[in-house]
Amino acid sequence: MILTTLILGLVLGSTYALLALGLTLQYGIARIMNLAYGELTLVGAFVLVAVFQQLGLSPLIAMILIAPAGYALGWFLYQGMMRPLVKRSGARGRLEVDSILATFGLLFLIQGILLMLFGANFTSISYLDRGVNVLGVSVALNRLIAFGICVVAGGALVLALAKTRWGLIMRAVALTPGSAPLVGIDVNKVARQGFALGTALAVVAGASIAMYQTFSATDGVVFTMKALVIVIMGGVGNVKGALVAGIALGLLETFVATAIDPGLTLAATFAIFLVVLLWRPQGLFGAR
Amino acid sequence: MKRFTRRTSICALSFTVASAITLPAVPAVAQDDTISIGYAVARTGPNATGAGITTIPNYELWVDTVNKSGGLTMPDGSRRMIEVVEYDNRSSNEDLVRTIERLASQDEVDLILPPWGTGANLAIAPLMARFGYPQLAVTAVTDKAPEFAARWDRSFWMLGGGHDYAAGLVDVLSTARDAGTINDKVAVVSVADGFGIDLISGARPAFEEAGFELVYDESYPLGTSDFAAIMSEAQGSGADSFVAFSYPPGSFGMTKTAQSMGYNPKAFYISVGGAFPIYPGIADGKAEGVMAIGGVNADSPAIQEYFARHTEFVGNPPDSWASAITYASLEMLAQAIERVGLDHEALATEISTGTFDTVIGEVKLEDNQLRDLWWVGQWQGGAFRAINPADAEGASTPIIPKPEW
Numbered sequence: 135m136i137l138t139t140l141i142l143g144l145v146l147g148s149t150y151a152l153l154a155l156g157l158t159l160q161y162g163i164a165r166i167m168n169l170a171y172g173e174l175t176l177v178g179a180f181v182l183v184a185v186f187q188q189l190g191l192s193p194l195i196a197m198i199l200i201a202p203a204g205y206a207l208g209w210f211l212y213q214g215m216m217r218p219l220v221k222r223s224g225a226r227g228r229l230e231v232d233s234i235l236a237t238f239g240l241l242f243l244i245q246g247i248l249l250m251l252f253g254a255n256f257t258s259i260s261y262l263d264r265g266v267n268v269l270g271v272s273v274a275l276n277r278l279i280a281f282g283i284c285v286v287a288g289g290a291l292v293l294a295l296a297k298t299r300w301g302l303i304m305r306a307v308a309l310t311p312g313s314a315p316l317v318g319i320d321v322n323k324v325a326r327q328g329f330a331l332g333t334a335l336a337v338v339a340g341a342s343i344a345m346y347q348t349f350s351a352t353d354g355v356v357f358t359m360k361a362l363v364i365v366i367m368g369g370v371g372n373v374k375g376a377l378v379a380g381i382a383l384g385l386l387e388t389f390v391a392t393a394i395d396p397g398l399t400l401a402a403t404f405a406i407f408l409v410v411l412l413w414r415p416q417g418l419f420g421a422r
Numbered sequence: 423m424k425r426f427t428r429r430t431s432i433c434a435l436s437f438t439v440a441s442a443i444t445l446p447a448v449p450a451v452a453q454d455d456t457i458s459i460g461y462a463v464a465r466t467g468p469n470a471t472g473a474g475i476t477t478i479p480n481y482e483l484w485v486d487t488v489n490k491s492g493g494l495t496m497p498d499g500s501r502r503m504i505e506v507v508e509y510d511n512r513s514s515n516e517d518l519v520r521t522i523e524r525l526a527s528q529d530e531v532d533l534i535l536p537p538w539g540t541g542a543n544l545a546i547a548p549l550m551a552r553f554g555y556p557q558l559a560v561t562a563v564t565d566k567a568p569e570f571a572a573r574w575d576r577s578f579w580m581l582g583g584g585h586d587y588a589a590g591l592v593d594v595l596s597t598a599r600d601a602g603t604i605n606d607k608v609a610v611v612s613v614a615d616g617f618g619i620d621l622i623s624g625a626r627p628a629f630e631e632a633g634f635e636l637v638y639d640e641s642y643p644l645g646t647s648d649f650a651a652i653m654s655e656a657q658g659s660g661a662d663s664f665v666a667f668s669y670p671p672g673s674f675g676m677t678k679t680a681q682s683m684g685y686n687p688k689a690f691y692i693s694v695g696g697a698f699p700i701y702p703g704i705a706d707g708k709a710e711g712v713m714a715i716g717g718v719n720a721d722s723p724a725i726q727e728y729f730a731r732h733t734e735f736v737g738n739p740p741d742s743w744a745s746a747i748t749y750a751s752l753e754m755l756a757q758a759i760e761r762v763g764l765d766h767e768a769l770a771t772e773i774s775t776g777t778f779d780t781v782i783g784e785v786k787l788e789d790n791q792l793r794d795l796w797w798v799g800q801w802q803g804g805a806f807r808a809i810n811p812a813d814a815e816g817a818s819t820p821i822i823p824k825p826e827w
Binding site: 138139142145146149242245246249253254255256258260263264265271272273274275276277346347348349350351352356387388391392395396397399400401 | 465466467468471474475513611614640642643645647648652654655670671674675679681682683695698700703704738
């Protein structure tokens with residue numbers, strides 16, 4: 135019973151964490167609060183389905199191709215759309231508000247394109263949709279894959295940010311974008327990398343969602359909302375925080391659903407969210 | 423890593439919430455020798471999926487069919503083409519109401535077709551009544567239909583109420599239990615939103631009255647995407663029947679979860695979405711025996727012809743619940759116009775009292791409501807066939823127990 139809750143919760147939580155990783159990177163490093171984030175994950179999901187159905191490519195191979203494509207998409211988005219905003223914003227507050235407004239528009243643009251290309255219908259594929267026995271608990275294999283991607287991507291990110299020179303530069307830009315150029319860091323390049331990497335993670339998360347969940351072109355807001363809650367809970371821009379908050383949320387939801395009442399999962403999520411906002415508005419792992 | 427302000431988060435959150443709203447649409451001009459028909463449907467936003475499956479394709483198919491045949495026939499035998507004035511209501515009731523006002527007072531269209539969804543139809547009902555337009559509310563499931571029909575006498579409610587569907591399901595399961603096929607334990611879950619609440623509140627007393635024991639009875643919030651915990655509880659409950667009063671994402675999610683964990687109840691029922699043409703694909707080709715809301719008389723030549731026409735025009739078959747009824751409502755409208763013309767009062771009276779020949783057979787409304795409906799359907803041999811009311815003409819025999827996934 136407890137083991138079931140634990141395993142199901144971990145698997146669910148990892149899919150949440152994977153969803154939030156990209157958003158936290160985009161805000162943490164590029165300082166862009168991307169409200170079109172959910173739409174970007176949907177792009178990944180739709181592309182995976184299209185590639186799977188039209189070309190018969192295995193979703194796992196498709197995902198390896200989708201990740202760099204997402205990186206390129208993010209690169210161009212930043213260069214074409216965000217860069218002018220960054221350029222004209224002197225103070226930090228301005229960029230936050232501007233990026234929220236701009237990506238709010240982007241949300242509708244992407245949603246419109248998706249509706250035009252793929253229609254309003256529910257989309258779903260069946261891939262590795264069979265149960266796997268994990269310590270006596272039956273878990274869907276496609277969710278386990280999402281769990282694996284989350285562990286690998288999240289772990290690699292945490293390690294890279296903490297241990298490598300690249301991570302050091304990223305952290306420097308995240309911490310004080312104003313002073314980073316003084317030590318020879320190209321802030322624009324680093325921010326672009328951060329945004330592109332975030333987009334790559336977004337489309338990979340979307341592609342993994344496509345394997346286990348039914349979705350439609352108008353679902354983006356749901357994903358943005360979930361990711362936003364996790365990101366704010368974990369501390370904005372904090373990769374470790376997003377991982378922990380996502381997994382905690384999954385565990386909490388599963389625990390509430392089995393032990394108390396499935397009707398209260400959403401209430402529990404937002405209760406925790408409220409407590410975090412009141413008690414640690416900078417997030418669980420955020421620095422004040 | 424970075425300090426984050428409360429202002430940013432509140433700003434971001436409120437924008438995210440607001441994203442289910444607004445933007446204007448393109449108007450069109452009506453001419454005298456055509457009949458202008460206006461509608462405001464959800465092209466974008468959360469309702470776009472429902473409207474895109476059930477409502478919009480049928481409107482477009484009907485307009486295309488009518489115009490290709492030379493237009494709508496008037497009482498004097500002349501033909502007039504249909505000209506469509508369409509707006510996107512962006513799934514927002516505020517926009518919807520504004521657009522209906524615009525259609526009625528600015529575009530002055532001859533007729534207005536309803537939007538998709540119970541809430542949307544209720545939102546425009548007072549307005550339609552004020553402007554005097556007949557309202558063929560097809561995609562509205564409400565137990566208060568008799569009340570509404572009495573309050574707005576030009577409104578027509580054509581999809582029954584939650585209690586009807588719940589009672590139909592209990593009827594199917596009772597028959598199976600009396601035959602000794604299933605035990606008297608039922609596991610039921612419901613989405614905590616208008617439709618799910620309506621159905622479960624109708625189903626609880628009906629199940630108890632029929633002597634069933636609800637061994638698992640929980641609700642889940644709208645937007646739930648993971649059903650592993652719920653399904654494993656239901657599996658362990660000892661019930662032979664699994665019932666979900668769910669919306670499409672939930673219906674699909676529960677099907678997939680049940681398959682991946684090897685949960686094989688003898689009766690498996692889901693609600694909205696089960697009758698969608700994509701369902702067998704979602705169930706990985708193993709939909710046989712799954713029961714859901716709605717159903718069509720799959721043997722009827724009229725339905726078969728409609729399915730074929732829909733598939734050819736839209737690119738995919740219609741859903742087997744409200745689509746055929748939506749199309750039938752438009753056929754009723756056309757026949758009523760042929761008999762009495764475009765005067766709104768005469769038209770409403772004719773729809774209310776007349777008898778019509780449609781794809782779902784001969785239709786006559788009772789107190790402005792369509793009561794001759796299918797409550798439960800089941801996937802049998804690749805078609806979603808109606809199984810309840812069992813004594814109605816064209817009903818198929820239920821397959822219980824359901825074959826294993």
